[in-house]
Amino acid sequence: QxxxxxxxxVSGSPGQSVTISCTGSSSDVGGYNHVSxxxxxxxxxPKLVISDVSKRxxxxxxxxxxxxxxxxxxxxxxxxxxxxxxxxYCCSYAGSLYVFGTGTKVTVL
Amino acid sequence: xxxxxxxGGGLVQPGGxxxxxxxxxxxxxxxxxxxxxxxxxxxxxxxxxNIKEDGSDQNYVDSVKGRFTISRDNxxxxxxxxxDSLRVEDAxxxxxxxxxxxxxxxxxxxxxxxxS
Numbered sequence: 326q327x328x329x330x331x332x333x334x335v336s337g338s339p340g341q342s343v344t345i346s347c348t349g350s351s352s353d354v355g356g357y358n359h360v361s362x363x364x365x366x367x368x369x370x371p372k373l374v375i376s377d378v379s380k381r382x383x384x385x386x387x388x389x390x391x392x393x394x395x396x397x398x399x400x401x402x403x404x405x406x407x408x409x410x411x412x413x414y415c416c417s418y419a420g421s422l423y424v425f426g427t428g429t430k431v432t433v434l
Numbered sequence: 435x436x437x438x439x440x441x442g443g444g445l446v447q448p449g450g451x452x453x454x455x456x457x458x459x460x461x462x463x464x465x466x467x468x469x470x471x472x473x474x475x476x477x478x479x480x481x482x483x484n485i486k487e488d489g490s491d492q493n494y495v496d497s498v499k500g501r502f503t504i505s506r507d508n509x510x511x512x513x514x515x516x517x518d519s520l521r522v523e524d525a526x527x528x529x530x531x532x533x534x535x536x537x538x539x540x541x542x543x544x545x546x547x548x549x550s
Contacts, residue, residue: 370542
């Protein structure tokens, strides 16, 4: 039940794209197509932005997209905007339980 | 509109107990697994426990097994987390979530502090 590995921080200028990686193992990320991503602004509850690797819930802009290759999932934010500055967490099903990533702070320069 | 409202947090001494509650509304409660997730101050998210739609199956992260118990009352659209033998490291904001292959909707959280 080790946390999934994410970069501590990524940054980009408005309009640029950034990608956050989420690395696990064949027991979690690599073994199931149930990886979700959450955005959390300071002092707020997390918000689901991607489910099942690449599905966007209603209301989430299509600038956010998810993918997976092997044991690594990724979240890409295209056309970076000021409101994208937040912490982002991945989460994977791991067979009867779930495991979160270590979290990534996205900074808009 | 899906709403999840947590309550029951507070300050407790190490070794003490606390019972968290989560009142759900805006959806058919009996159709969903429910989950508790916690976040220690300044730290990341940690999945804690979940419970099946009818309450017949529960899962826990290793660090709380034998100390925490998740339960639900489908007649009252509520889910609970009984926390016993609390440790300093259990201090966190505890979130109640509706689950569909991962936490989906989240409450605003309730703060649990563990200190002597």
